[in-house]
Amino acid sequence: MIISVVIICYNQKDFIQQAIDSVLNQQMSYPYEIIIGDDGSTDGTSEIIAKYAKEHSEIRYYRHKKNLGLMRNYSFCHRQAKGKYIAVLDGDDYWIDKTKVDKQVAMLEVDNELGMVHTQYDIKYMYPKLLGKRNFKNVLSKNQAIENSSFDGIFANSAICSSTVCYRKKIVDDFKLMDEFDKGVFAMEDGPVFLVCSLNNSVGYIEQSSTVYRVNKNSVSHSVDIEKRLQFLKDTLAVREYFMKLIDVDHRVITRLNQNRCLSFAYHYYKSNDIDGFRGVYSQLVKKTNTVRLMYLFLLLKRFKLLKNDRTFKA
16 A cells, blocks of 8 residues: 545534545545544535445444544554555545645655655635635745755744645654554654654655645634633643753744744734733844734733724734
């Protein structure tokens, strides 16, 4: 088996059909399988997947009776995979390039130094963003693509969409990363995989957008819940701290990480109208962008009741 497409899902009945169809529509030149890990869905997702599994022999469907949680569901599916390479697709995302996986595998097959390949992607917000706009194409900038072509860049500021990634399974297996997932060392699956695959290997990139990444207000990284959003930022930092214990990360990379970390926390505190928290990370910023300066100004104006109902940068 060459390719294992892994789909992780939980209560995504409105999206799972489009996700599966986008995989079945792939023009594959290599033997492949589709592994679907349904983490005990209760909304009708399971029935949709079961129907697909009966009609398509390439689908290996696993429905957990009890909710395992993201990390254990992911490790379970990874262990079931027989493919040399794993292409990941979240249950609420979908692929729009029918040759996505084929192109990624072709790159990995000819270059043994490649640990993984990712692509450009689009974003579909499930709620209005700036001026009511919901769809954004080719969101990965050229600088972000260049930066995320190495371990250092991913460590400092990962901008990779997990549903665009195809990686070499052996690298993850040799690192025994799934054991760490099962032990609950991490609270997110994509960051550790990216860092392991780029630690001693190069990273490939395809400029064409292959994926639509859906964002909703219930997602961990974009949650409207202040505490969940703050915890996500802390979990992201914890992944970096794990790798810092294993390897000697260049101090310049750590400086870049700290700058990006402070910007992320500043945005969080701004959305939370927490001027004290904002001031704490603002003072740590080496470079203060115009955007973050404006955020500070707006928070001060609100503190003195000179500005009400500000939605700037919050959409």
